Amino acid sequence: MSNPTQSAHYGFAERWLPRLVLAPSFLLTIFFVYGFIAWNGYLSFTSSRLLPNFEWAGIVQYQALFASERWWVAVKNLFIFGGLFIGGAMAVGIFLAILLDQKIRAEGALRTIYLYPMALSFIVTGTAWKWMLNPGLGLEKLMHDWGFANFTFDWLVNTDMSIYTVVIAAMWQSSGFVMALFLAGLRGIDESIIKAAQIDGASLPRIYWKIILPALRPVFFSTLMILCHIAIKSFDLVMALTGGGPGFASDVPATFMYSMAFTRGQTGLGAASATMMLMTVAAIVVPYLYSELRGNRNA
Amino acid sequence: MGALAIKNVTKNFGDTHILKGIDIEIESGQFLILVGPSGCGKSTLMNIIAGLESPSTGEVHIGGRMVNNVAPKDRDIAMVFQSYALYPTMNVRQNIAFGMETRGVPKKEQDEIIARVAKMLQMDHLLDRKPSQLSGGQRQRVAMGRALARDPILFLFDEPLSNLDAKLRVEMRTEIKQLHHRLKTTIVYVTHDQIEAMTLGDKIAVMKDGVIQQFGSPQDIYEQPANLFVASFIGSPSMNFIPCHLAEQNGALGVSLQSEGEARFIALPQAAKLVGAVGKKVILGIRPEQFDVVIDSGDSLACKVHLTEPTGPDTMVLTQLNGVEVCARLHPRDAKGPGETVRLQPDVSKAVLFDAETEARLA
Amino acid sequence: MPKFWRGALYAALLVAALYYLLPLYVMVITSIKTMDQIRAGNLLSLPTGISFEAWGKAWSGACTGVDCSGLQPFFWNSIRMVIPAVLISTTLGALNGYVLSKWRFRGSELTFALILFGVFIPFQVVLLPMAQTLGWFGIANSIAGLVTVHVIYGLASTTLFFRNYYVSIPDELIKAARLDGAGFWRIFLRIIIPMSTPIIMVVLIWQFTQIWNDFLFGVVFSAGDSKPITVGLNNLANTSTSVKEYNVDMSAALIAALPTILVYVFAGKYFVRGLTAGAVKG
Numbered sequence: 001m002s003n004p005t006q007s008a009h010y011g012f013a014e015r016w017l018p019r020l021v022l023a024p025s026f027l028l029t030i031f032f033v034y035g036f037i038a039w040n041g042y043l044s045f046t047s048s049r050l051l052p053n054f055e056w057a058g059i060v061q062y063q064a065l066f067a068s069e070r071w072w073v074a075v076k077n078l079f080i081f082g083g084l085f086i087g088g089a090m091a092v093g094i095f096l097a098i099l100l101d102q103k104i105r106a107e108g109a110l111r112t113i114y115l116y117p118m119a120l121s122f123i124v125t126g127t128a129w130k131w132m133l134n135p136g137l138g139l140e141k142l143m144h145d146w147g148f149a150n151f152t153f154d155w156l157v158n159t160d161m162s163i164y165t166v167v168i169a170a171m172w173q174s175s176g177f178v179m180a181l182f183l184a185g186l187r188g189i190d191e192s193i194i195k196a197a198q199i200d201g202a203s204l205p206r207i208y209w210k211i212i213l214p215a216l217r218p219v220f221f222s223t224l225m226i227l228c229h230i231a232i233k234s235f236d237l238v239m240a241l242t243g244g245g246p247g248f249a250s251d252v253p254a255t256f257m258y259s260m261a262f263t264r265g266q267t268g269l270g271a272a273s274a275t276m277m278l279m280t281v282a283a284i285v286v287p288y289l290y291s292e293l294r295g296n297r298n299a
Numbered sequence: 300m301g302a303l304a305i306k307n308v309t310k311n312f313g314d315t316h317i318l319k320g321i322d323i324e325i326e327s328g329q330f331l332i333l334v335g336p337s338g339c340g341k342s343t344l345m346n347i348i349a350g351l352e353s354p355s356t357g358e359v360h361i362g363g364r365m366v367n368n369v370a371p372k373d374r375d376i377a378m379v380f381q382s383y384a385l386y387p388t389m390n391v392r393q394n395i396a397f398g399m400e401t402r403g404v405p406k407k408e409q410d411e412i413i414a415r416v417a418k419m420l421q422m423d424h425l426l427d428r429k430p431s432q433l434s435g436g437q438r439q440r441v442a443m444g445r446a447l448a449r450d451p452i453l454f455l456f457d458e459p460l461s462n463l464d465a466k467l468r469v470e471m472r473t474e475i476k477q478l479h480h481r482l483k484t485t486i487v488y489v490t491h492d493q494i495e496a497m498t499l500g501d502k503i504a505v506m507k508d509g510v511i512q513q514f515g516s517p518q519d520i521y522e523q524p525a526n527l528f529v530a531s532f533i534g535s536p537s538m539n540f541i542p543c544h545l546a547e548q549n550g551a552l553g554v555s556l557q558s559e560g561e562a563r564f565i566a567l568p569q570a571a572k573l574v575g576a577v578g579k580k581v582i583l584g585i586r587p588e589q590f591d592v593v594i595d596s597g598d599s600l601a602c603k604v605h606l607t608e609p610t611g612p613d614t615m616v617l618t619q620l621n622g623v624e625v626c627a628r629l630h631p632r633d634a635k636g637p638g639e640t641v642r643l644q645p646d647v648s649k650a651v652l653f654d655a656e657t658e659a660r661l662a
Numbered sequence: 663m664p665k666f667w668r669g670a671l672y673a674a675l676l677v678a679a680l681y682y683l684l685p686l687y688v689m690v691i692t693s694i695k696t697m698d699q700i701r702a703g704n705l706l707s708l709p710t711g712i713s714f715e716a717w718g719k720a721w722s723g724a725c726t727g728v729d730c731s732g733l734q735p736f737f738w739n740s741i742r743m744v745i746p747a748v749l750i751s752t753t754l755g756a757l758n759g760y761v762l763s764k765w766r767f768r769g770s771e772l773t774f775a776l777i778l779f780g781v782f783i784p785f786q787v788v789l790l791p792m793a794q795t796l797g798w799f800g801i802a803n804s805i806a807g808l809v810t811v812h813v814i815y816g817l818a819s820t821t822l823f824f825r826n827y828y829v830s831i832p833d834e835l836i837k838a839a840r841l842d843g844a845g846f847w848r849i850f851l852r853i854i855i856p857m858s859t860p861i862i863m864v865v866l867i868w869q870f871t872q873i874w875n876d877f878l879f880g881v882v883f884s885a886g887d888s889k890p891i892t893v894g895l896n897n898l899a900n901t902s903t904s905v906k907e908y909n910v911d912m913s914a915a916l917i918a919a920l921p922t923i924l925v926y927v928f929a930g931k932y933f934v935r936g937l938t939a940g941a942v943k944g
Contacts, residue, residue: 010350010370017846018765025758025817026773032788032814033780039791052794092678099675112930113679116686119926119933120919121875123892127899127915128685131692131908132705142704176682177937184938233784236877240896254878257786262882267790274786285782289775351837372843384838388856397852398842445838457834 037278043271050265061272071273074251077163081252082231084167085174089227092171093178098208100179101186111183114176122173126240129169130156162242162250170237174230178223185219186212221288228284232277253277302327302485303348303453308357310343310509317343319509321357325487325502327452330479332500333489336532340509345457345489350374362452372401374453377446381458383438385430391441392426395448416444436467443478456488460495472498493533497521505529524651527658530584536615539625541583542655545576554583556620556645558600565598568648569662580655587615589646590627599644604635616641693717693912700908716909720917724910726897733914735887736894740874743805743890747812748869754813755820755865756858760850762821763828764836774825780818788815789882796883803885811883812873819872820865823936827861828854860932867929868936871922891918 047057065071096114100107117125132138135154143151155161189212197207235254242250244259251259253273261270301324310318318340325331333341346352348359350371359366366374385394392413399409417423420440430438439459446454456475460468476499479486490496496503497517505512505520505528513525524530530538543554546564552573553566567573593599602618602625609615614634616627618641627643635641652661688705693716695709703709722732762774792811793802801807831854839849880890889897895918899911926933 010368014370014846018761018767018770021757021846022761022770022773025754025777025821028814028817029777029780032792033783034776036788036791037783040787043790052790096675096678099671099678102671104671104675110675110679111934113682115930115934115937116923116926117682118937119871119922121877121892121895121922123875123877123896124915124919125685127895127911128689130899131911132685132688134906134908137700137908138705142706145704145707172682172685180934181938229782233786235786236875236892239877239881240899243900254784254786257789258878258882261790271790274784274789277784278787281782281784285779289778289782346837349837349841351840371837371841376841378838378841380834380838382832382834384832384834386835386839386853388853397839397844401843401848 040271040278041275043268044275046268048267048271050267052267057268061268064269065272065276068269070248070251071253071256073248074253074256077250078231078252080163081167081170081234082228084164085170085231086224086227088167088171089175089178090223092175093223094182094213096175096179097182097186100183111180114179116176117173118177118180120173122234122236123240125169125173126237129165129172130241133165133168156242157246159246159249162246166234166238166241166250169241170230170234173237174227178227181219181223182216185216189215225284225288229281232281301325302329302362303331303487304358304360305344305348306358306360308344308347308354308359310340310347310352311355317509318347318354321509321511323504323511323514325485327485328483330486330488330499330501332496332503333487333506334491334493334496334503334532335506335512337491339506341489341491341506342457344506345455345487348453348487349376349378349455375451376453376455377449377451378455378457379439379442379446379459381461383430383442383459383462385438385441385445387430390427390429391422391433391444394430394441395445398445398449412448412450416447419447420444435463436471439463439471443475447482452485454484454486456486458489458491460490461492475499494535497533505532507532522649524584524660526660527582527584527653530651530653530660534586536587536626536628538584538586539620539623540653541585541621541623541625543581543583543621545573545579545581545652547577552577554581556583556600557622558602558618558620559640561601563598563600565645565647567650567652567662569650569652572662573652576654576661581661582653582655582658583647584651584653585625585645585647586649587626587628588613589649590629590643591646592629592633593642593644595642599642601640602643604637604639604641606637607634609634618643689912689916692909693720693916695909697907697909716907717913717917719907720898720910720913724898724907724914726894726901733891733894733898733917736889736891737917739805739884739888739894740891743808743812744870744873747809747816747873748866750809751813751816751820751869752862752865754817755824756855756862757850758817758821759824759826759828760854762825763831764833764849764854765846774821777818777821780815781822785815785878789878793882803883803888805888807883808879808888808890811879812876815879816869816872820869823865823868824858824861827858831857860935863929863932864936867925867932870925871933874922894918 042054043052044061045057045059046053046055047060100110104110133153133156135152135157138153140151140153143153155165193211193215194207197211202210233254234252235258238244238250238252238255244251244255253276257270257273257277260266260273304324305321308318308321309316321344323331333344335341343352347354348361350366350369353367361374361376386397389397395413395416396409399412404412413426417426420443422437422440422444425433425437425441430441433441442459459475460471463471472495488495488499500517502514503517503520504514507528513520513529515523520529520533524533527540531540541556543556545552545554548564548566551566552570553564555562555564557563600620602620604616604618605624606617607614608617609631613628614631616629616634618625618627629641633641653659654661691709692700694712694714695703696713696715699709699711720733722734723730724732758777762770796802796807796810799807801810835853836849839853844852875892876890877892877896880893881896884890884893895914898914
């Protein structure tokens with residue numbers, strides 16, 4: 001019965017105040033989000049180099065972008081990084097959440113430990129892992145000291161492997177977050193369902209696999225959304241850990257855009273790559289948001 | 300003009316018509332019940348009276364004044380909500396004082412009013428507690444106290460008892476009724492509970508689909524329901540509805556009832572109103588208490604008991620008439636067990652008849 | 663559950679805890695070693711003596727390029743940036759959430775949807791126009807410019823947080839207050855704000871963490887003496903001068919991490935609530 005309807009407002013103040021209060025944020029959003037999206041879109045169709053200019057140049061920047069080897073390396077890296085990071089963080093997070101859900105002693109302390117990396121800046125994480133993975137005094141030396149004299153670990157400076165170091169650090173930072181989301185989801189499940197399944201004689205792994213995890217579908221999807229989002233936006237970690245290097249071997253679209261637009265004076269190309277990023281995010285987010293908002297309306 | 304008059308009020312949201320022309324008028328001091336199933340528009344009507352929503356068309360008059368363009372706070376009303384709507388961060392005293400503070404009532408007067416209300420509702424000892432420290436019944440009481448402190452010309456109660464457990468609900472119901480007797484205030488009370496409606500109301504408006512189905516005294520509505528919906532909504536267990544054909548036999552109008560292969564023609568005393576309807580499909584409405592157990596008589600039927608539901612003072616006996624389930628409220632002494640046969644005689648003098656198609660009452 | 667499995671369970675949990683703690687352990691012990699100790703030992707070996715020399719250097723003596731004042735100026739920049747940015751974006755978010763949940767009007771849902779999308783855009787798409795706009799307003803490469811950027815792009819999440827929290831406050835409370843004669847501001851200040859302590863904590867902490875940890879806006883919209891700490895740290899750690907001083911890097915990283923770690927330790931409950939609420943609600 002409680003339709004989300006506007007209620008009656010009386011007098012000038014009550015009728016206009018809400019609109020007035022919302023107006024600044026509305027205008028800021030229109031200008032700084034949608035206006036800027038359009039502006040950036042326009043830039044991507046100009047021949048802007050060091051300084052933006054507004055002369056229409058058609059799709060030359062996109063042609064340049066798609067012809068750029070570096071861009072395709074960045075895209076490929078995003079897929080490698082995104083796939084491994086999302087899959088890995090999801091697997092570790094869900095696994096830990098299930099373990100923690102077994103009425104564990106000191107659960108609070110463990111949870112705190114698993115989640116603290118999320119409070120850190122990616123720059124801090126990157127700096128720390130850069131030190132640990134460095135080929136001189138880091139992991140390699142540790143393994144030598146432990147007697148593995150032939151152990152080498154040079155991923156950080158290896159063109160083929162550097163993107164995987166980003167995966168390692170990102171998983172370390174974000175898997176606790178996945179754990180927290182799923183643990184919250186697990187705690188939200190009606191206990192009587194589990195009891196009913198136990199009475200039916202189902203084993204614990206079977207209960208998780210057949211009943212509990214399927215019930216967490218919504219959590220799974222929102223977590224997936226967030227991880228996708230972190231992956232596509234990922235910039236800080238790559239900058240801190242590898243700087244996109246060696247060369248541009250570990251570039252991702254976000255670092256590609258930054259170097260084109262702000263260090264290499266390729267403004268138009270940077271704008272085109274940013275537009276591509278936006279379209280990718282929109283392709284994932286818009287259907288999700290649409291279903292979420294519709295769902296809320298019907299609830 | 301009375302304390303509250305609602306004139307041809309409608310409410311639309313786009314193409315959805317929530318209220319389709321409501322007319323109600325009550326006198327000062329009356330207790331008006333708006334009752335109906337959820338979605339019938341009663342809460343919307345309440346909000347319109349309070350001024351929290353505005354009607355699409357029509358007028359609302361409170362105390363003889365047209366209030367369509369008057370803000371809720373200036374309508375001289377007070378409201379008790381289903382969730383009590385107590386301000387959670389304020390204690391009871393502050394909850395009651397908040398409105399007076401806003402209206403600029405002097406502090407001294409505020410204290411007097413709070414003291415008076417607290418005494419009236421026996422909640423002096425609760426004044427310094429936060430709502431979260433109160434039981435459901437106590438919260439209910441504070442919500443009423445907050446309304447009383449306002450001393451308005453019209454009280455609005457929006458399902459105030461639905462969040463209480465069964466026992467407390469009955470107690471608070473009595474208390475509200477006593478309060479009404481004592482204060483002689485005008486009250487509009489929304490509920491979906493027909494027992495609350497019957498016990499509290501001077502006037503009941505039964506609503507469905509945004510239309511008032513019937514407006515009258517509780518007794519009227521119980522005995523003379525305007526249509527099949529009202530008859531089924533008011534009364535528990537519900538009225539029995541038995542499909543029949545209206546026929547004429549030996550100069551008398553009546554219906555045929557069948558049970559266990561045995562058929563009886565039962566003449567209806569309301570014949571005068573039914574002349575035009577002979578041969579039509581009708582629905583005979585008989586309340587469960589309108590059955591008597593007899594040894595044998597011309598109008599009684601042998602009925603096989605399917606199930607019994609003892610309630611203590613009465614036992615509900617379920618059986619079949621004309622192929623539909625029928626409930627009879629019998630004295631436990633007369634009730635037989637399942638599988639046994641009991642002879643029932645319907646008291647048709649109080650029975651009502653509905654047109655099977657339009658569902659309107661014929662007699 | 664059999665004893666064996668119970669044991670395995672705790673063992674697995676403990677291993678996981680070590681995995682998360684190890685980098686922190688490495689950072690801390692590296693930061694209190696001297697470079698000689700670092701070369702002599704390995705990642706995990708305990709220091710032979712505790713030295714806070716690296717901390718001192720990271721704070722006020724480490725060089726990036728020709729500038730040798732350590733992280734100190736960047737730390738204060740971040741403080742001067744984060745406080746106004748957090749307060750303004752939280753206040754605006756609370757007001758927006760209040761209107762969007764309790765004073766809906768024709769078009770308010772659309773406005774919400776428009777604002778909400780801002781949570782998801784990759785910020786790369788606003789960098790170029792923003793750089794130019796900040797220039798026009800004369801606040802390019804300044805703390806004020808960074809505050810502006812963080813307020814604008816923080817609005818979406820603060821609004822979302824408050825709106826979702828306020829939606830769960832029953833509308834009847836607002837109706838009761840209106841019948842009591844309270845208007846828009848009075849209801850907000852007397853009824854809503856006193857009920858908002860948990861969500862205010864969540865949003866303050868969320869915004870603080872986000873803005874303190876931000877690197878993208880910092881590196882693009884600041885220069886010289888307006889750089890925030892993340893940029894300072896990154897420059898320090900990635901500066902390619904002669905010898906890498908890992909102990910100084912680790913001290914610097916810990917300095918940069920300290921504020922958010924402290925917040926996490928003392929208000930972790932709200933931090934986690936923010937993370938999960940932000941996630942589950944969209």
